[in-house]
Amino acid sequence: MGKSKKRSRASAARLNPLAGRTAANRSLVKKLDPLLSQLSNGTPNEKAMALASISVICEDPTARSELLRQKLVHVVLSQLINDENTDIVVESFGLLRNLSLEEGYDVSTNLWRSGIWSNIVKGFQQLQQSLPKCEEAPLESRRSLFDYADNLLSLVVALANGSDAILAQVLKEDKLQTIFQVIHSFLQYGLDKLPLVLLNTILDLLYDFSSESFEFIEYVMQDQELAAFVQNLDQSSRGNELTKVLVQGISLQFADMDMSYEKADSIIHNVCSSVQHINWQELQVDVEPLNDQEMVNQEPNLVAQKIKDYTSKRSASLMKLQSIEIAVDLLTATTEMVASLYEETQKKLPESLSETLTKFIPPILTNLQPHLTSRILISWNNLLWLYITLGVNFFQLSDELSSNLWQFISSLPQDDQVDIQLGKWSVVWVLLKTIALQQDSNHWLTGFQLQNNVQFVQNVISVYNKWLESNNVELCEKLIGVLSTLASFQGQIEINRIVGQFILEQLVSERTPPLLLVDLTSSLFEIYADASFDYDEPVYVKDGFQSIITSKVVPHLRQTFKLVDRNKDALLKERCTECFNILDSFIHYKQNERE
Structure with a gap:
């Protein structure tokens, strides 16, 4: 299944470098230069005003890119976070937090390597x-x-969200104890005396890290005061929408080892009731950035008031x-936990939870999918796989529901947004698996315009080649799943031939990594498992697949799998060994199958 990505607003690795300076960029530089100058050389009041203006201007991606090019992070680190003026220090950490959130990996890594942790401590x-x-x-x-507390704690979360390496460092016991001591101080001071924003930041840290690490949960539960706080969260009535969903999120993460169907059902409804009244259209208007041109040209007192408002x-x-983003993440996580619980116990779901999964959740995902696309796609992916596990026929829930989802998937652009592409092809794969379970699969293939659609298959192969060049193995795995499922339908011999030849080409290619070689070989087993399939003789037999596998694929896999280091990746080595052994059996099986 899938898990929603972290809340960093940029990808962990940028696919496109910053664009070169245009005339508009040069004009922007002229307007930003005075602010940067004041930031470095101004009086305390000028510094504070420049810092506030830059914090707002940084909401605009173009201006933010230019400010980063002008070494904004260096100026803040070298001159502002140790300033004698407390307000400047506080706002500086807030700016760094925002930059880390917006830019993700690049800024987070820069800050961490520059020793920001010592400043945080x-x-x-x-x-x-x-x-x-x-x-x-x-x-x-x-x-x-x-x-100050809010900016420091949220900066820690932003840094960890920006880089897996930083997350691993932050989750080490010594750093966690430093963070825990701060939370202890607030618990002893009295959480009811804290501003709601700071309370939410503390809850967000607990939720975020508990969703990333079982060890973090264990550290919290070993801390008597923190454990009591976490376990009694539900009893608190104080808070806004974010507080409520974070409380449910923490409850979900810490109940992971003690999850029940009833608890999962309760969390889903509590989460959705916390955010269902929020108007998305109003939200979009209110988060639009200020016009940086106006900010630069207006009088300081007007700028100050405008910034405040x-x-x-x-x-x-x-x-x-x-709140809505986390709510969707919690729907995704709860669905996954229900699937795990069912697979472990094989216990039938209560009627109330079944109705929640089949009637309550789908309309919510449908309404939100244009706005939180990557998150919603992951949630759909988990829900659809759960339906297969439970024996629920998605296509029988509502014709409109399935057709609307396919139309939405088909309308998504083939761009470089990895999260969206990963979600898109994950959902395509599980929808194809769902079609394969139908008595009349051709009816649904035709309805989705996939029946003998050579162009669609060639497009998937093209997308695979593109992402293989970028070394995105996870996305390539989804695309292999799509192709192998398409190739397994009866009545599509030419589709099967194209996919089969593609698989063989990849199995002898030097650029195919071992993990994908395993997946591709497994697909071969699945597609050509039975001589009775209508494509087996015209494709596997007459196109000489057996000979190609024996003479080319086997030697290549033997050599490649031999190079996989057991000490570096024991699980992959085990999968490679198992795959190669099954391949040997498969060859013998196909050799004798028609005798």
């Missing part, structure tokens, strides 16, 4: 020293302290957007 120490005296401090000082409105909308 220093900030944590300042928080822990200041918190006991917080009650006596003026309101503005308390607000600044809580903003914009930030408040946008923060509320982003909170709601994040």
